[in-house]
Amino acid sequence: MTYLEVRSLSKRYGDFTALGDITLDIAEGEFVCFLGPSGCGKTTLLRAIAGLDPQSSGTIHQKGRDVSALPPAKRDFGIVFQSYALFPNLTVADNVGYGLVSRREKKAAIAARVVELLAMVGLPDAGPKYPAQLSGGQQQRVALARALATSPGLLLLDEPLSALDARVRLRLRHEIKALQRRLGVTTIMVTHDQEEALTMADRIVVMNHGAIEQVGAPQEIYRHPASAFVADFVGSMNFLQGTLMAPDKIQVAGVDFACPGQEGLALGQKVNLCIRPEDVRVRDLPQGIANRLTVEVTELDFVGAFCRATLKAALQGPSAADVAMTADFSSNLIRDLGVERGTRLDVALPPDRLRVFAA
Amino acid sequence: MSSTKVGLSRDDLVMRGGVVLLAALLLVIVGLPLWALLAKGFEDRDGKFVGLANYISYFSTPALFNSALNSLHVAAVSTVIVVPLSFLYAYALTRTVLPVRWLFQGIALIPIFAPSLLPGLALIYLFGTQGFLKALLGGGSIYGFDGIVIAQVFYCFPHATLILVTALATADARLYEAADVLGASKLRVFFTVTLPGAKYGLISAALVVFTLVITDFGIAKVIGGNFNVLATDVYKQVIGQQNFSMGAVVGMVLLAPAALAFVVDRLVQRKQVALLTARAVPLVPKPKPGRDFVFTLFCTLVSIGILAILGMAIWGSLIKYWPYNLSLTLDNYDFAKFDANGWDSYWNSVEMAVGAALFGTALMFTGAWLTEKTRDFHIVRGVVQLLAFLPMAVPGLVLGLGYIFFFNAPGNPLGFLYATMGILVVNTVAHFYTVGHLTATTALKQIDPEFESVSASLKVPIWRTFTRVTTPICLPSILDIAIYLFVNAMTTVSSVIFLYSPDTKLASVAAVNIEEAGTTAAAAALCVVIVLTSAAVKVAHLLADRFLLDRLQAWRRR
Numbered sequence: 001m002t003y004l005e006v007r008s009l010s011k012r013y014g015d016f017t018a019l020g021d022i023t024l025d026i027a028e029g030e031f032v033c034f035l036g037p038s039g040c041g042k043t044t045l046l047r048a049i050a051g052l053d054p055q056s057s058g059t060i061h062q063k064g065r066d067v068s069a070l071p072p073a074k075r076d077f078g079i080v081f082q083s084y085a086l087f088p089n090l091t092v093a094d095n096v097g098y099g100l101v102s103r104r105e106k107k108a109a110i111a112a113r114v115v116e117l118l119a120m121v122g123l124p125d126a127g128p129k130y131p132a133q134l135s136g137g138q139q140q141r142v143a144l145a146r147a148l149a150t151s152p153g154l155l156l157l158d159e160p161l162s163a164l165d166a167r168v169r170l171r172l173r174h175e176i177k178a179l180q181r182r183l184g185v186t187t188i189m190v191t192h193d194q195e196e197a198l199t200m201a202d203r204i205v206v207m208n209h210g211a212i213e214q215v216g217a218p219q220e221i222y223r224h225p226a227s228a229f230v231a232d233f234v235g236s237m238n239f240l241q242g243t244l245m246a247p248d249k250i251q252v253a254g255v256d257f258a259c260p261g262q263e264g265l266a267l268g269q270k271v272n273l274c275i276r277p278e279d280v281r282v283r284d285l286p287q288g289i290a291n292r293l294t295v296e297v298t299e300l301d302f303v304g305a306f307c308r309a310t311l312k313a314a315l316q317g318p319s320a321a322d323v324a325m326t327a328d329f330s331s332n333l334i335r336d337l338g339v340e341r342g343t344r345l346d347v348a349l350p351p352d353r354l355r356v357f358a359a
Numbered sequence: 360m361s362s363t364k365v366g367l368s369r370d371d372l373v374m375r376g377g378v379v380l381l382a383a384l385l386l387v388i389v390g391l392p393l394w395a396l397l398a399k400g401f402e403d404r405d406g407k408f409v410g411l412a413n414y415i416s417y418f419s420t421p422a423l424f425n426s427a428l429n430s431l432h433v434a435a436v437s438t439v440i441v442v443p444l445s446f447l448y449a450y451a452l453t454r455t456v457l458p459v460r461w462l463f464q465g466i467a468l469i470p471i472f473a474p475s476l477l478p479g480l481a482l483i484y485l486f487g488t489q490g491f492l493k494a495l496l497g498g499g500s501i502y503g504f505d506g507i508v509i510a511q512v513f514y515c516f517p518h519a520t521l522i523l524v525t526a527l528a529t530a531d532a533r534l535y536e537a538a539d540v541l542g543a544s545k546l547r548v549f550f551t552v553t554l555p556g557a558k559y560g561l562i563s564a565a566l567v568v569f570t571l572v573i574t575d576f577g578i579a580k581v582i583g584g585n586f587n588v589l590a591t592d593v594y595k596q597v598i599g600q601q602n603f604s605m606g607a608v609v610g611m612v613l614l615a616p617a618a619l620a621f622v623v624d625r626l627v628q629r630k631q632v633a634l635l636t637a638r639a640v641p642l643v644p645k646p647k648p649g650r651d652f653v654f655t656l657f658c659t660l661v662s663i664g665i666l667a668i669l670g671m672a673i674w675g676s677l678i679k680y681w682p683y684n685l686s687l688t689l690d691n692y693d694f695a696k697f698d699a700n701g702w703d704s705y706w707n708s709v710e711m712a713v714g715a716a717l718f719g720t721a722l723m724f725t726g727a728w729l730t731e732k733t734r735d736f737h738i739v740r741g742v743v744q745l746l747a748f749l750p751m752a753v754p755g756l757v758l759g760l761g762y763i764f765f766f767n768a769p770g771n772p773l774g775f776l777y778a779t780m781g782i783l784v785v786n787t788v789a790h791f792y793t794v795g796h797l798t799a800t801t802a803l804k805q806i807d808p809e810f811e812s813v814s815a816s817l818k819v820p821i822w823r824t825f826t827r828v829t830t831p832i833c834l835p836s837i838l839d840i841a842i843y844l845f846v847n848a849m850t851t852v853s854s855v856i857f858l859y860s861p862d863t864k865l866a867s868v869a870a871v872n873i874e875e876a877g878t879t880a881a882a883a884a885l886c887v888v889i890v891l892t893s894a895a896v897k898v899a900h901l902l903a904d905r906f907l908l909d910r911l912q913a914w915r916r917r
Binding site for chain 1: 364365366367368369370371734807809810812813814815816817818819820823824827828831832912913914915
């Protein structure tokens, strides 16, 4: 069931278009991430949904109710900011109970709810402390408990993890996701961290320049990026410049590559042939495998679990040119094949792993 | 451009109502009095419109026009003396290692707690007709240009020093390390790093001193002799000759340089970008015996100068009959002997200062919050901003004069305020509105801007967050504003000199009157009482800040 309907939403500041004609549906209980580089409009969209920075035009319906023109106080949402925005002069318990007090509930009922919420976010003993006495990760959990206290129908998270250090961030990712799944609250999270979006979201909305580039499940976004921007922004991608010679053939520096059949691209058009570093195949290349080339390893960067190799292929077509790309080699592979800087080896670019975008 | 009109929540309505009320209030206590003053300059004594006649007569009367030149001359010379002096002192406080640094810092602030006529009185004791150092002048007279300049240097010194300490304190140690590593000489580092870093502070300090001198009334009144300046001319025209129209014209002439300095300062400050990024490493001076000795000597000399002037006023106030009977007495503190109001004027001052501090602080802080946090509503908020900034550019005498014309006008429903304690409080709050407003705004800008968003999402009324969160967090700044208002209300002479009635005469005004009547000792005694009161309040504030706040606001501790 559709919980949130955003229709033709635009936001303009003078001549600058921060959001252009955004249309988006979010289902009840879904965890959606707005992903994009800074300035892409993801936070603007979140704040428009909250009513904090109203749109210039367009409508928003929440649970069938038109909330487009309602002030924030009349909408139904809880929000967590990157800065946490915890009230520093109130104890953790008072922070969490802040929204409950003004509902004129009984003191005992409020206290019980606060205990429940703090237990839920894993901070059962933090009640009497002040925010300044907690670590960043703990503060973020308190902010989450405060936002959930009034049981809102929609939870908005504005870059909630970006102020935390890497280890805490990883742990909180799982905790937030698990909590969201348990409560079933419809959640929108804004982030510029693609890994965060990929691990947490049910669906990702990739944004750029105030427009939506692609909406889809993490796997789909990663495997089948809809545009060169998405391909480049989510994960790593090699871009090889070439020309579309036939619907399933692209010439790069005079050498033909087989690729999945293309529709909607004109023959003779300049295109980018794309492949992710981990999809470059090295081992057990059968005879006659498509898109085989001999490359030289020019750089080998140790990244821990694997090595990222920079490969240079001397393509011997009519217009000879060097083509560079990166490929991820596992430690095993490097050991087994004795790869080092200057090694020459054969690789293949499997056609089913290639993506083609207009240049 | 089509735009979605977002409905107003109850919060929005309350906030907007508050902003409108504030705009109306500021219009009444700042805008309309100034307007009344402006209009008065175009009327003759009977209130008939005479166009520019008053202005023509002003500029064609050499005696009057000369005062304007005198004012500019005094202000320029005082600025040229004070700014380098303050710069060296501020440099010593921030960039060298001084023994008892806190003491030097405290001594530099002393003049702030005194009415401006105090240095004038002290100079009379030292170099006046019967001054015991008169011989040093070699036949010259302290009354006039020289006396005014010396007293102004004393009076303006802390204001310039405070600005320059702030400017010099914000330095990035890495810039100095970089210059060092690149092998720049000390002098070159000073001219390429230190001075440019303090540039805006220097400009600001110069403009502040210039404005203070031009608009000050107490010093010129006490020690000006026959040397007329704009401030004393306004007083003479209004009180002496009851020529209100000409008083208004002189007031407008007085307003011009002050307003100009203010505008220049705002333009310059706008150019300033944050020199200190979050990643800057604060500069901590390292001991360097030679330099430290020289600056300690310098600070000691300046401090002795300040203490000598204060000490002279205190000593003079305790002496039986200067210069013939130097035995000590407290007789001069029996103010009833010199002024009909006796000690009442002192208690009036305290009452007024407490009133201004309470009423003013509440107004300034709530007002700044309303202007800062109301959504949209840009036009009315803009009006409030403008009216809140205006008082900074308006000399106290000019505002006081405007109050006479506005509140005393026949038919003004607020006329009942005239000649009450109420009008003194209102006038003082208006006169010092800008600094309080700016302090509050700065404090509010430093707290998380999302508190209100969080409250809205939790359906908590915004004023609840104001009382329960915003106000407690800003308590230190709120106290700062209250103390600032109290001290200024105790020491101000200029704006209130036109507005008191026999029942509401203030201590600073009584000191002017007593001095006018020729009793320097009692006037000095009254000034000393004012200094002690405002300094005591400031010390209490510092102690409260240190011990009480720490206990009340445990949440600040980590």
